[in-house]
Amino acid sequence: MSKTIAVLNGPNLNLLGVREPHIYGTQTLSDVQASCEREAAAAGYAVDFRQSNHEGALIDAVQELREVAGFVVNLGAFTHTSIALRDALAAVTGPIIEVHISNVFAREDFRHHSYVAPLAAAVISGCGTAGYEFAIRTLVSRLEPPVAADS
Numbered sequence: 001m002s003k004t005i006a007v008l009n010g011p012n013l014n015l016l017g018v019r020e021p022h023i024y025g026t027q028t029l030s031d032v033q034a035s036c037e038r039e040a041a042a043a044g045y046a047v048d049f050r051q052s053n054h055e056g057a058l059i060d061a062v063q064e065l066r067e068v069a070g071f072v073v074n075l076g077a078f079t080h081t082s083i084a085l086r087d088a089l090a091a092v093t094g095p096i097i098e099v100h101i102s103n104v105f106a107r108e109d110f111r112h113h114s115y116v117a118p119l120a121a122a123v124i125s126g127c128g129t130a131g132y133e134f135a136i137r138t139l140v141s142r143l144e145p146p147v148a149a150d151s
Contacts, residue, residue, distance in 0.1 A: 002094075009052075009073075010051070011077055025129055039133045043137075055082055062085070062089055066093060070097070071089070072136060073097070079098070079115065079116055089116060097123075098117055098120040099131045099132055099135045100124070121139075122135070
């Protein structure tokens, strides 16, 4: 099994820390990448971290990485609009954890629907950028067998 976790970020996430900090916080995407790498490394995994504002580039990334251990995805607005990304994710071999920095259910109605959620092992929403760390831990817990307690 691959010891790599793919973390894919969609449109406008390159503006974290600048765009609407009252909603998305002040951490940058580089800060998020560093925290994901630390969290994954603690569990013995590497991270392939990518961001694109282009739907096709994200589809290409999913197809290229489809056999990694698992995916953490924050597809931004593509979560609510892209059947093509959903179809690409349907072909991956590992679990998918969907992340949203804000609580999408407390926002506009169009954000309440996700094409990815039915494929996801879990959806983390409204925990800020810490949601990425939760996602890595959740993903690893689904990949690693439970440790038996001593009798």
